[in-house]
Amino acid sequence: MKHLFLGLSILCCLIHPPFSQTVLAQSKTEAVDSSWKQSYRAVATKTNNLKHTKLVASFNYQKSQMNGEVWLKLQPHFYPTNQLVLDAKAMDIKEVALMKGAVKSKLVYQYDSLQLHIDLDKTYTAKESYTIYIQYIARPNEFKGQGSEAIRDAKGMYFINPLGTDKDKPTQIWTQGETEASSVWIPTIDKTNQKTTQEFYLTVPSKYVSLSNGLLVKQTDLKNGFREDVWKMDLPHSPYLFFIGIGDYAVIKEEGAKATDGKRKVEVSYYIEKAYEKVAKKIYGNTPQMIAFFESKLGVPFPWSKYAQISGRDFVSGAMENTTATLHSDAVQQDARELIDGNNWESTIAHELFHQWFGDYVTAESWSNITVNESFADYSQTLWFEHSQGKDAGAYENYTALRSYLNSPTDAEKDLVRFFYKDKEDVFDLVSYQKGGRILNMLRHFVGDDAFFASLNKYLTDNKFSNGSAIKLKLAFEAVTGKDLNWFFNQWYFGNGHPYVRIQQKYLADQQKVLVTIQQTQTQDKIFTLPVGIDVYVQGKRNHYEVWSKNRVDSFYFPAAVAPDNVNVDNDKVLLWAKDESKPIQQYAYQMMHAHNFMDRFEAANEAATNLKNPAAKAIIEAAIKDSFHIIRSIALNSYNPSSIDAAMEAQILELASKDKVSTVREDAINVLSKLNKANYLPYFEKWINDSSYTVAGAALAGLAQLDTVKALTYAKAFSTQTIKKRLNKEVASILIQYGDASVFDFIANAYSTLNIQSSEKFEMTSPFGKLLQQTTDPVKFKKGIDLIVEYREAIPQGFRTQTDPYFNFKILGDILKAKKQKGENELAAIVSAALPKM
Ligand SMILES: [Zn+2]
Numbered sequence: 001m002k003h004l005f006l007g008l009s010i011l012c013c014l015i016h017p018p019f020s021q022t023v024l025a026q027s028k029t030e031a032v033d034s035s036w037k038q039s040y041r042a043v044a045t046k047t048n049n050l051k052h053t054k055l056v057a058s059f060n061y062q063k064s065q066m067n068g069e070v071w072l073k074l075q076p077h078f079y080p081t082n083q084l085v086l087d088a089k090a091m092d093i094k095e096v097a098l099m100k101g102a103v104k105s106k107l108v109y110q111y112d113s114l115q116l117h118i119d120l121d122k123t124y125t126a127k128e129s130y131t132i133y134i135q136y137i138a139r140p141n142e143f144k145g146q147g148s149e150a151i152r153d154a155k156g157m158y159f160i161n162p163l164g165t166d167k168d169k170p171t172q173i174w175t176q177g178e179t180e181a182s183s184v185w186i187p188t189i190d191k192t193n194q195k196t197t198q199e200f201y202l203t204v205p206s207k208y209v210s211l212s213n214g215l216l217v218k219q220t221d222l223k224n225g226f227r228e229d230v231w232k233m234d235l236p237h238s239p240y241l242f243f244i245g246i247g248d249y250a251v252i253k254e255e256g257a258k259a260t261d262g263k264r265k266v267e268v269s270y271y272i273e274k275a276y277e278k279v280a281k282k283i284y285g286n287t288p289q290m291i292a293f294f295e296s297k298l299g300v301p302f303p304w305s306k307y308a309q310i311s312g313r314d315f316v317s318g319a320m321e322n323t324t325a326t327l328h329s330d331a332v333q334q335d336a337r338e339l340i341d342g343n344n345w346e347s348t349i350a351h352e353l354f355h356q357w358f359g360d361y362v363t364a365e366s367w368s369n370i371t372v373n374e375s376f377a378d379y380s381q382t383l384w385f386e387h388s389q390g391k392d393a394g395a396y397e398n399y400t401a402l403r404s405y406l407n408s409p410t411d412a413e414k415d416l417v418r419f420f421y422k423d424k425e426d427v428f429d430l431v432s433y434q435k436g437g438r439i440l441n442m443l444r445h446f447v448g449d450d451a452f453f454a455s456l457n458k459y460l461t462d463n464k465f466s467n468g469s470a471i472k473l474k475l476a477f478e479a480v481t482g483k484d485l486n487w488f489f490n491q492w493y494f495g496n497g498h499p500y501v502r503i504q505q506k507y508l509a510d511q512q513k514v515l516v517t518i519q520q521t522q523t524q525d526k527i528f529t530l531p532v533g534i535d536v537y538v539q540g541k542r543n544h545y546e547v548w549s550k551n552r553v554d555s556f557y558f559p560a561a562v563a564p565d566n567v568n569v570d571n572d573k574v575l576l577w578a579k580d581e582s583k584p585i586q587q588y589a590y591q592m593m594h595a596h597n598f599m600d601r602f603e604a605a606n607e608a609a610t611n612l613k614n615p616a617a618k619a620i621i622e623a624a625i626k627d628s629f630h631i632i633r634s635i636a637l638n639s640y641n642p643s644s645i646d647a648a649m650e651a652q653i654l655e656l657a658s659k660d661k662v663s664t665v666r667e668d669a670i671n672v673l674s675k676l677n678k679a680n681y682l683p684y685f686e687k688w689i690n691d692s693s694y695t696v697a698g699a700a701l702a703g704l705a706q707l708d709t710v711k712a713l714t715y716a717k718a719f720s721t722q723t724i725k726k727r728l729n730k731e732v733a734s735i736l737i738q739y740g741d742a743s744v745f746d747f748i749a750n751a752y753s754t755l756n757i758q759s760s761e762k763f764e765m766t767s768p769f770g771k772l773l774q775q776t777t778d779p780v781k782f783k784k785g786i787d788l789i790v791e792y793r794e795a796i797p798q799g800f801r802t803q804t805d806p807y808f809n810f811k812i813l814g815d816i817l818k819a820k821k822q823k824g825e826n827e828l829a830a831i832v833s834a835a836l837p838k839m
Contacts, residue, residue, distance in 0.1 A: 001178050001428060002318040002351050002377070036422040043193060043366040046077040048084050050189055050196035050239070051129060058203035058226075059173060059246065064159035066138040066185055071099065075129040082123040084132065086116040087183035087190035089156070090143035091136045099131040107132070116187060138185040156184030157244070160313045170273060171208075172247035174312035174327055176320055177240035179367060179424050188239040192363050193467050195236035202229045204246050211245040211271055213237070213323050215305050233323070235304065236465050238363050243322030245310045250277040254288050266291060266302050271310035276333045283332060283343060284309055286388065290353050293387050294380070299457040303361040303464070307353070318758055319348050321355030321377070328352070331756040338725055340693045341663045344760075347381040347397070354380030362460055365467040367424045371416050371493065372468045374428065375436025382441065392629040395573070395598035398441055401434040406578050410802050411435070412497045412524075417470045430800075438576045439492045445574040446488070446531060447481050455480040470494070487529055492576075499528040501549070503581040507563040514560040516567060518549045521580075527552060530575060535568040536560060537590065544571070566590040573599035589616040592623050601632050609639030625652060630662040637668040642675040650676070657684070663693040667727065670696065674703035682707050689715060698727025705735055713739045720747055726761055734768035737775075745781050748772055753788050757795045766792065770812040774819035782828050789813065790835045809836055 052073040057066050074084065093111050097104035098121055109118045116134075124130055140155040160172040175185060183190035204210045206227045214233030221227050254268040268291070270284040287309070291302050304324045315329040332345045358376035378401065386394025405411060411430045416439065421427055444452040459468065459476035470493040478485050502519040514536060520527055530549040535542055536558045547556050558567075566587040570579075585607065592604035601624070608620035624636035637653065645653070657669035670688065673681050681703065688700035701719075705712035716735040724732060733751060736744040752769050755762035766789065773785045793808040813832055820829040 001320050001374075002348050002433075037420050039420065041366065041368055041419050041421060041424075043368070044189075044191035046193060047079070047081055048074045048189065049077050050194045051075055053186070053188065053196045053198040053239075053242075054201075055186055055198070056201040057244075059159075060137075061159065061162040061171070063139075064141050064162050066140075066157060068138055068186065069133070069135050070187055072132045072134070072187070073129055074132065076124050076126045078126050080123045080125045082120045084116075084118040084120055085189075086118065086132075086134075086187045087114070087180065088116045088134075088136070088187035089114055089181075089184045090139050091184075091187070092139060094135040094137070095133070097133045099133050104133055134187050136187065140184050143184050154179070154181040154184070156181035158312070158314065158316075160247075169313055170248055172245070172313055174245045174247075174310070174315070175243055175322075176316055176327070177242050177322070178320060179240060182239045182242045185244075186239075186242065188242075190239050192238050192240060192367070193365050195238055195363075195465060197236050198231075198233045198242070200231045200244065202231070202244065202246070203227070204229060207248065208246050209249050209251060209271065211243070211308055211310050211325050213241070213243055213325055215267075237323040237360055241321070241323040241360055243320075243325040243327065245271065245312065245325065245327065248274065249310065250274045250280070252277065252280045252284075254281075254285075266304075267306035267308075269306070269308045271308060273311070273330075273333060276335070279334070279336050279339060282336070282339050283334060283345060284349060286346065287349060287353065289388070290350055290384060293384065294354060294357065297383065297453050297456075298357060298460060299453065300357060300361075300460045302356065304356060307356065309349070309352075319352050321352045321359055323356065323360045326352040326355075329756065329758050331758045335723075335725075337692060337694060341695050341726070347385070350380050350384035351377045357460055362463040362466065362468040365469045367427050368419045368421075369417055369469040370427045370432050371436045371470060372473060374432045375416070375440055378433040378437035379440045382437065390629075392598040392631075396602075396629070396631055398438065399599065399602070402438050402576065405430045405434040405438065406498075408803055415496045416493045435498075435576070442492075442574050442576055443477070443488065445572060447477065447483070451477075451481045491528060495526065497522060497524045497526060499530065499549075499575075499577040501577050501579045503569050503579055503583075505564075505567050505583060507560065508557075509563070511557075512559065512561050513557045514564050514567060516556045516558065516569065517553060518556075518569070519553045520549065520551075528577075530577070532569065532575065533571045534558070535566070535571040535596075537565040537568070537594065538562065540565065542594075566594070568600065571596065571600075573597060573603075585611060585614050585616045585620075589620050592620045598629060598632075601627060601629075602635070605632050605635040605639075609635055612639060612641065612644070625656070630660075630665050633660070633662075633665050634668045637665070637672055640672050642672070642677075645672075645676070654684075657688075663695045666693070667695045667699040670699040670703055674699075674706050677706060679707060686711075694724065694726035694728040698729070698731040701728065701731045701735070705731075705738075709735075709739055716740075727764070729761060730764045730768065733765055734771070737768050737772040742778075745772065745776060745778075745785075749781070749785060749788065757792055762792065766808075766812055770816055773816050777825065777828070779827060779831070783831055786813070786816075786831055786835050805837075 050072065054071040056069045059066055090113055093116065096107050096109045096116065096118055098107050105121065107118055107121065109116055118132065120130065138157060140157040143155055156177065157173065157175045161169040162171060164171050180190040182188060198213060200212045202210050202212065203222065203226050206221065206225055210229045212231035214231050216229060217232045218230040219227055249271040252270045252272065268287055270280045272280045287307065291307065295301055306324050308324060309326045309328060311328045311330045311332050313330050315327065319326060319328040328348065334343065355373060355377045359373035364370050364373045382394050382398045385397045408430050414431045416431055416436055418427060455477040458480055459473050462476060463472055470489060474485055474489045499520050500522040502521050504517050506515045508515055516534060518532065527550060532547050532549050534545045534547060536545065538560045539562060545558060567583060568591060569581065588604040588607045591600050595601045604620050605624040608617035611617045612621065621636045621639055624632050627633050633656065637656065640649065653669050653672050657666055657673055660666045660669065685700045685704040689697050689704065691697045691700065701712060701715060704715065712735050716732045719728065719732045720736060729751065733748050737748060748769060752765055755765065769785065773782060776782045776785060789808065789812060793805065796804045813836055817829055817832040820832060
């Protein structure tokens with residue numbers, strides 16, 4: 001599963017320290033309710049095991065219900081039993097029977113609306129299987145209260161616009177099983193350590209297509225406006241990965257990626273709303289190459305018979321890796337113009353695909369070990385970018401994930417593997433994803449590439465169609481490498497936190513040595529064991545050393561005939577730590593010119609950006625603006641102070657604004673030109689406003705607004721009648737808010753409410769929308785606006801809320817409250833106060 005809140009990376013930088021401290025203080029008060037810390041979350045006991053699941057279903061769109069008949073083949077795990085307990089939530093159970101050949105024999109059962117307790121006709125041993133028949137009606141809308149805050153609800157099956165009353169939304173059905181919601185629509189043992197083969201017989205309206213796990217083996221026209229689709233899955237997987245999707249989609253098939261065994265072809269297909277049919281391959285088209293790449297790295301052919309991807313309206317998460325049938329949020333559907341800036345769903349596509357191995361083929365034994373699903377899927381994003389876009393792109397992906405974990409201090413309190421948690425949804429957080437992915441990156445570096453992928457191969461092969469855990473992962477790595485890895489797993493998987501280090505150096509001329517000290521400064525009562533690579537450059541020559549940091553303070557002495565050109569600690573930039581490093585800017589300049597990786601240049605450029613008056617820093621920025629990787633060029637652009645830009649720099653900025661191949665670099669360059677406030681750029685801005693990139697056009701409109709508000713308002717009004725997205729949408733909204741009249745409220749509120757909550761656009765529009773509300777005096781409109789912001793705040797999953805809540809509460813709502821109080825609009829102030837948490 002992947003929560004994809006694109007705006008959040010921006011958020012990290014917006015939250016000022018006081019807010020984070022407030023969050024910490026709040027979480028300490030909340031810690032009073034810590035009873036959950038005492039309740040051990042056991043791996044589910046296997047009394048009976050699922051073997052095969054057969055479902056015959058039809059869909060009642062009028063009532064948003066599913067009529068089902070299910071045949072479950074089961075077998076006791078080890079001990080004989082005469083009882084069967086199934087998960088079956090909020091269902092209307094019509095009949096429970098034992099199949100004796102083709103004959104049904106009724107069984108006695110108790111049903112408490114969550115579980116079915118069935119008395120079997122006799123005691124079965126582990127050698128005997130039996131088949132249970134259940135006829136039922138699934139009523140997903142009647143299942144309430146079991147969802148957590150992470151997933152807004154856990155209805156399992158969603159009927160979207162079932163009666164077609166909303167003209168702007170297609171009619172769809174889709175399911176979301178993780179964590180334990182498949183049992184809302186199919187009686188099963190809804191635990192990750194169960195695996196079953198399946199066959200689904202689905203009666204669907206003829207005008208729609210269906211998608212489920214496995215292969216579509218048969219379609220029968222029922223001649224009454226309906227069709228029966230038969231989906232069959234011959235290989236076992238866990239119930240939370242069951243999937244049904246039904247709707248009006250175009251189905252685009254790829255030729256298929258050839259599996260590494262050279263024989264099979266995997267059927268690859270994309271189910272997309274028809275308006276996006278033409279761009280389907282621009283969005284999903286790298287999937288065959290991704291399959292081939294992951295197969296070659298893992299040495300395990302794609303485990304399943306096909307791989308389809310579909311999107312669902314109003315999806316409750318970012319995407320979900322249902323076996324052979326990944327479901328994406330409809331934010332995946334970007335139009336041709338949006339795609340000019342690049343596919344913002346590429347990492348999610350890689351993430352869900354990698355789950356087909358890590359999650360679906362080998363499944364976490366319980367939610368406590370979700371790391372063996374999610375940390376791998378997260379890390380696959382780094383692997384894919386490294387492969388497809390180069391080492392810099394991989395390293396940057398790795399860095400942004402590390403940063404988002406480090407920016408969330410409360411997450412440092414949690415172990416990666418957790419047998420104690422408040423709610424099972426809580427494990428889907430920055431620790432299981434971003435931190436876990438960085439731990440894998442360290443492990444890869446520590447054992448070496450070949451050993452890393454050989455160990456993953458062993459883990460997958462040893463546990464295929466079964467369950468995995470951090471312990472099993474450790475065993476696979478130890479077996480392959482011959483190394484003891486208890487220290488690594490104890491420290492990173494079964495422990496919490498991360499090191500904070502202070503790195504200092506001193507040249508000892510009399511001894512011809514350089515002293516490097518690494519001090520671990522975390523307040524946590526734990527010292528980390530860290531293998532540290534150090535490059536010491538002396539007289540233009542690089543010397544590499546491998547040392548260990550294992551004490552509060554470690555001192556290392558390296559030979560240096562003269563003061564070193566650069567001391568590069570953690571030279572490959574792989575350690576998961578928060579560091580405070582002091583070294584002269586001249587060393588950073590040397591590092592920039594002799595960099596071995598992206599992070600060397602990134603750190604040097606960032607260091608220089610804060611200190612441009614220094615000639616060494618200026619030299620770094622001059623190199624940075626010509627860097628081959630766009631992020632470094634952007635750092636250089638953002639470092640410029642408008643008052644100190646000379647003619648040569650300005651010419652260079654104009655060049656980047658006009659021609660850079662990456663639109664975000666053009667955007668940054670246009671931003672700098674805007675700050676110059678020079679009328680001679682007016683014709684440029686007017687030209688770029690019509691650029692095919694929304695990002696470039698938006699930046700240009702903002703630039704124009706600096707120089708000529710009347711013209712900017714005219715453009716904004718014209719754009720507001722067209723389909724516009726991304727930064728252009730945001731700038732149009734902010735210009736209308738700033739210079740337009742009261743009539744703009746409905747346009748803005750409508751634009752804001754229809755944006756997908758997973759999009760960066762929505763996040764970015766929140767601030768201008770908040771400013772509009774500061775000026776809004778109509779109480780009905782004002783209340784509607786506040787409600788929209790609160791709805792967005794509440795829709796963000798729990799794992800991100802420690803970062804986002806302060807932003808919404810202190811910055812957006814807080815500023816509105818302040819404005820209303822200042823104006824004496826007490827009635828409106830009260831509406832905002834009611835939307836804020838009680839302190
Ligand atoms: Zn995932």
